[in-house]
Amino acid sequence: MQSLKGKTALITGASRGIGKAAARALAKEGVHLGLIATSQKSLQEIIEELSDADISFASAGVDISKEEEVQQAVKQLEDELGAFDIIINNAGIGTKGDFLDISTEEWEKVFQVNVMGTVHITKAALPGMMKKNKGDIINISSMSGLKGTKGSSAYSASKFAVLGLSESLMQEVRHYNIRVSALTPSLVETDLTRGDGERNPDKFMQAEDLAEYMVSQLKLEQRTFIKTAAMWGTNPF
Template identity: 55%
Template sequence: MQSLTGKTALITGAGRGIGRALAHKLAEEGVHVGLVGRTSANVENVAEELKRYEVKAVSAQADVSDRDAVQAAIKQIKDGLGSVDILINNAGIGKYGRFMDLSEDDWRYVWEVNVMGVYHVTQAVLPDMIERQAGDIVNISSTSGVRGTEGSSAYSATKFALHGLTESLMREMRRENIRVQAITPSKVITDFTAENNLSDGSEDNEHFMQAEDLADVVVSQLKLHPRMFVKNTELWATNPK
């Protein structure tokens, strides 16, 4: 397995939940971390937390649906850390409800964040990776992107699209020695779960995946020898109750 020490990672949606867990796990491995989030205070807090590790951390505020804001944020991070070796597209939102009850605005914003956000960030980072002929892109998806469920039409549509984007980009970038993969978890207990009422409160959350569990998987796969990668990793809770 390869060492990640000294590499630089950029994480979107890095202010809490999965993004925060990924930042800590990568920093433990000696990775310098760029943190992008919609709320300045959240990513600044994570950058402060990472001071316990012997790595550099730079935070920048951006809504990934805003191309100009993304470009400014990534410039800020590259100015502080240099070129990005690892991109983790984690930022995402959900809108849930019956198909006829979701508005066009609901659909449009979920699409702009979950799909166009990945496009904006990847477009800004990828040229340097191609020039260096090396890099990793990890797209955080969901099992809602491989099977639709009642009440998740907008969210599922974006995650299905993300899988198509990931598959196509993977096939293009292999010849550039760039690994592109999707991480596809079922329910992960985070603020996202609570805010979108994805738990009825009667479940034992310890029986579901935690953000730290997913971060462990991502880091272990990034450490694989550069000549190989896992295209898609579908993660499930062993015995949810």
């Protein structure tokens, strides 16, 4: 297993949920953090929480659906931290409803964040990673990206797209020793899903579980990687 200490990571959706848990877990490993979320204030809160860690921080409040904003933000973070060794494309939104009830505007917003946001972040940070000739990209998809369900057509379609993007990108950049992985977790107890039906939240997968897994995956020797991983709650119902 390789050490992560001294590496740099770019995390989107870093102010809550899976992104926040990933920031906490990587900080414990000594990874310098570039954090992106829509709210700069919320990012400052996580930075203050982790201030005792012996690492450097940089952050940017940005709408990842807007390419120009992303390019400027990533350049700013790279100026402060250097080119990234790790990219975690976590930021995402969802919408529910029958197919005919989901507006075109809602469809476009889901795709602009979940798919194009991943594209914008990766396009901005990948060149620096390629120059290093090594790195890791982890894209957070969903079980909804493997199996469509009633009432989730827009979200599911966007997460299927993330898997297709991850597969194709992996084939392109593996020659630069860059590992591209996609995670497809089942329901995770986060702000996005909390209160979703009558259930015991303590029995569902937690954001910290995904963060722990990502750290373990990143520690694998560079010669190997896990292309996709489906994580399920053991007995949630």
